[in-house]
Amino acid sequence: MSNSRSQNSRRRFLQDSAAATAALGTLVIPGAVHAGTDEVIKVGLIGSGGRGTGAAIDALHADPQAKLTAIADTFLDRAHDSLSTLKEDDKIGKQVEVSEENIFAGFEGYKKVIDQCDVVILTTPPHFRPLHLAYAIEKGKHCFVEKPIAVDAPGVRSVIETCKVAKQKGLSIVSGLCWRYDSGVRETMRQILEEKAIGDIVAIESSYNTDTLWHRPNQPDWSRMEYQVRNWLYYTWLSGDHINEQAIHSLDKTAWLMGDKSPIRATALGGRQQRTDKKYGHIFDHFTVFYEYDDGKRVYFTCRQQHNCAMHTDERVLGTNGQAEVLRHRLYDAAGKPSWRYKGEKPSMYRVEHEHLFKSIREGNPINDGGYMTNSTMIAIMGRMCAYSGQTLTWDECFNSNVTLGPTEYAWGDIEEPAVAIPGQSAPA
Ligand SMILES: NC(=O)c1ccc[n+]([C@@H]2O[C@H](COP(=O)([O-])OP(=O)(O)OC[C@H]3O[C@@H](n4cnc5c(N)ncnc54)[C@H](O)[C@@H]3O)[C@@H](O)[C@H]2O)c1
DSSP states (O other): OOSHHHHHHHHHHHHHHHHHHHHHOOOOOTTOTTTTOOOOEEEEEESOSHHHHHHHHHHHHHOTTEEEEEEEOSSHHHHHHHHHHHHHOTTTGGGBOOOGGGEEOSSSHHHHHHHHOSEEEEOSOGGGHHHHHHHHHHTTOEEEEOSOOOSSHHHHHHHHHHHHHHHHHTOOEEESOGGGGOHHHHHHHHHHHTSOTTOSEEEEEEEEEEOOOOOOOOOTTOOHHHHHHHTGGGOHHHHOOHHHHTTHHHHHHHHHHTTTOOOSEEEEEEEOSSOOSGGGTTOOSEEEEEEEOTTSOEEEEEEEEOTTSOOEEEEEEEETTEEEETTTTEEEOTTSOEEEEOOSOOOOHHHHHHHHHHHHHHTTOOOBOHHHHHHHHHHHHHHHHHHHHTOOEEHHHHHTOOOOOSOSSOOSSOOOOOOOOOTTTSOOO
16 A cells, blocks of 8 residues: 555545444354455554564464554564564565564554554563553554453553443454464363353362473663563563463463353462572462352462473363363363363464454454453452462452552663562562
C-alpha cells in the first residue's frame, strides 16, 4: 500500500469490518481463514526477544497477507537479532518489511509501533503489558497479548478495564495462554467438563516443576536498570516471579477446570535454595500453594525452577468417578485403569492462536480472551502474595491490593535492588 488513498481504504476495512459484521449478524465462513479480502494487515512487534520473534513468525504464517512493518525493543541489538531471524525465515521472510526508521529502541518505542500498525504483538516482560495494552486499545488496534498480563493487582485491574474497552470497540485480544488453543488439551477438557467422563471434580494436583532458565551476565557498560531489564525473569517487578511468569500455564489450566472462577482463599510456602546468588535478583525458586474454592474444591499446586530435581508439569484431576492427566490427554476410570486418550491431530498451539486472531479480524468477529487471562494472572499473583508474606489471604485482599511493583518512571541508571521476601516478615506483594 503506497498511497494514502489505499491506506485509508485498508484502514477502513480493518475498522469497519467488525461493525459491518455485527450489523449483519455473525458471518462465519467455514474454512475461509482469509475470507473476502487480500488487504494487507500491518503487524507490529513490541518486545522482540525469543517469544516475540516466534509469535511474529506464527502471525505471518497465519495470515499470508500480513506484513511485519515495525519493531520496538528496549535494546537495539535485540531488535536487530530478531529482524535477522525473521528475514532469514524461508516461509515468512518475504513478509518482513521493516525499514530502518521503523525500528525503535528505549521505553517509549511501543507508541511508535502501535501508532502505525493494525495488529500488535505484545511480548515484553509482563510488567509493561498493562501500559502497552491500554495504549494499543486506545488507538484501536487488535492485539496478541503474551502471558502473564501483569505483575501486580493494580496491573490486573487495569487490564480488566482495557479489555472492556476492547469489547466495546470490537477489537480482538488473543491471549498467549496457549494451552487454551491446543487441540489435545481442549478435547481433554471437553471430556472432563462437558462429558463428565471422570464425574465431578473434587480436587486438582497441579505442578510446573522444571529446570532453571537463562541468565545474561552483567557487562561493564550496563547500568543496574539495564541489568534488571536484561535479566527480567529474576525481578518480581518485571516478571511477577516464576509462579506468574512461567507456572501460570498450569494455574490457567486449573482455573479452566474450575470454570474460570476465582479461588476464595490461598495458603502458600516458598523460598529460594539453589538460586541464592545476587545475580538471580530476588525471586524464589519454589512455591507450594493450596487454593480453596467456594464450593469446597481445592487446587494443590507446586512449581519449581531448580536444577537436577525431578521435573513434572501436568494437572492430575481427581474426580468422583476417575482421574485425568490434562497435558498427557489421558483419562482413568475409578479403578485407575486407562479409559481414554486423545489421538487426534496436534497442530502447533502457537500457530493456532494466531490463526484465530487473524480469522477474527478478517471476519469481523472479535475474540476477547480478557476474562481468563486476567483471572489466571491474578491467581498466580495471589499465590506469590501468600508465599512472600507467609499469610493465608483471601481473593478480595489480593485482588484489591494497591501494591504496585517497579518504578513509576523508566530510565537507565541506578535502581533499587529489591530484597528477597521473608515469609512471616514481608508484607504481601
Ligand atoms: N506462551 C508461551 O509459551 C511463552 C513462552 C516464552 C515466553 N512467554 C512470555 O513472553 C514474554 C517475553 O518472554 P521472552 O522469553 O521472549 O523474553 P526475552 O527476554 O527473550 O524477550 C523480551 C524482550 O522484551 C524486551 N523489552 C523489555 N522491556 C521492554 C519494553 N519496555 N519495551 C520494549 N521491549 C522491551 C527485551 O529487551 C527483550 O528483548 C514474557 O511475558 C513471557 O512470559 C510466553
